[in-house]
Amino acid sequence: MTGLGRKVDHIILEALKKGSSPGFLSSLKYPFMAGGKRMRAALVIVSCLSAGGRLQDSLRPAAAIEMIHNYSLVMDDLIDRGRVRRGKPTLRVKAGDSTSLLVAMYYREVLDEILQMSARRSNVRRIAVEAMMDIIDGERLDLLFEQAGREEPYLESKRIKNPSFSQYLTMIGKKTASLFKAAAEVGGEAARGNPAIVRNLAGFGWNSGLAFQIMDDVLDICGIGTGKEEAKDIVEHKLGNAAILVALRYMTPRQRTEFLNILRTERVSRVLAQRARLLVTQTPAEAECREIAKAYLRNAKEHLAGLRESKHRRSLELLSDLIVSRKL
């Protein structure tokens, strides 16, 4: 399945080469060369195939969606001062903050160029722009859910100190699910699918995306040996994590105060992070979050009932299983 996503690589590299200055190219290529599972690209491709479209027609929209993802990752690493991504130094470590910013801005233009040659160009463009607006607003909310660590007037004055699970869902809907939705949707558009098919694919992508982010949150706090920095969200003061929000409901008032005090500590030590982690893992939060994710996954698959039975439709189900089990 990852092999499918990789089919966009030559389109991306060609688009980056075309018209860029030679001295800029290696920085432009770096985030793509550093790895990535291309699962959003795979989602576009399989969605297109399952709507009866041709592989060839899905590749450009798939490349554009993958580029939106990388655009947001490079910007995220700037915002979070991220040092490691995909097991390698981030672009900002490799090249510097200014260059990173210029690379991300350049991605935004290149993806526009790629979209110009897609089927149903104007629909696809609209879907892409709406997804990017959502990602930006979702990132803003994610930052507002942070409880310390940044001396920034806007964030400090608008901080959300006690987010509800529903506010959390709004945030991950924008930050994460919107791009999964867009991926499945442009797959349907690339196949020139009818409105009902495109709508079903959108619903499939949206629900898969919610399930994905909830599992991502669970793994951040409860996962061991996933190659991720452990409890990164706690170290980064983030309250916008499903496992944390569910666990808070199970804690005693005293535990809750202890946990939130750790999250609000300017520099969270390894010991404190492990203590906060324990306060989460000793609740049933992990199991409950897995159930929530599974429910979204079932929702996702129900949207596929509207699609014609085919091996591609089964691939789509498989893809969502892999995405959520994080085996892709």
Place this chain on the structure above:
Amino acid sequence: MTGLGRKVDHIILEALKKGSSPGFLSSLKYPFMAGGKRMRAALVIVSCLSAGGRLQDSLRPAAAIEMIHNYSLVMDDLIDRGRVRRGKPTLRVKAGDSTSLLVAMYYREVLDEILQMSARRSNVRRIAVEAMMDIIDGERLDLLFEQAGREEPYLESKRIKNPSFSQYLTMIGKKTASLFKAAAEVGGEAARGNPAIVRNLAGFGWNSGLAFQIMDDVLDICGIGTGKEEAKDIVEHKLGNAAILVALRYMTPRQRTEFLNILRTERVSRVLAQRARLLVTQTPAEAECREIAKAYLRNAKEHLAGLRESKHRRSLELLSDLIVSRKL
């Protein structure tokens, strides 16, 4: 003339309101409320009128071009850690770096939406995207012309230590003239002008933009009481300044070494900056740069010969005079 540019303000504010989160809006509006001369918007409008188009048709492309300009300013202030812009605190001071970045990214999406309703949409989109790619690459070159002040691997390894005037022209062509060119060009497209008219307007915008940037550079080093921080380019280690590059030719080897040593000092004190400034102002650099700018301005006006004589064509000439004399 500024009044003309202000006609885009309601389009910009409406577009920012539409679909954005209420809690985000005041940050989105701030850079526009903080002022700005809207001269690029005025250039679109007058170009459209002089090509026989209607005011109404020019306003959306003008709003989009003005938004590209503000997109690049907010990003520039992030890169240069700028604290004052248009006599007021920059958005990054007012709201913080993360919010600033998200605002700029949001501008990029909003301007796409504005362009969707423009005449000759696909031409206008192409012109806008090419201008943005140029601006990004121009900013990259401008950073490579800096001689100190950033510990960034890419910039340190690729630094251009001895830029030629021709390399400088390439840099300002991308960084500045490309958007002036795009402004005049989309004005012509909005008027549904024939290819020759659009080409002439593009030439007019391009040459006006080069003249503008050269004068901007001169004012930075030689201007007094312009409200700008004096000799900002020297403090920021920038060798990509017309007055500096011309002055270097007139300096003795010893003066040149002294000047470059100041530019390469990690923290340039006020005293050092004034000394470096004197090394420039005691050469004929200012007069020579003014001559170069005037020559580009003449070039610009020659491109207008292909346009029908009208009061709008005369407005365009006047506009370019105002732009370059910095009275707009």
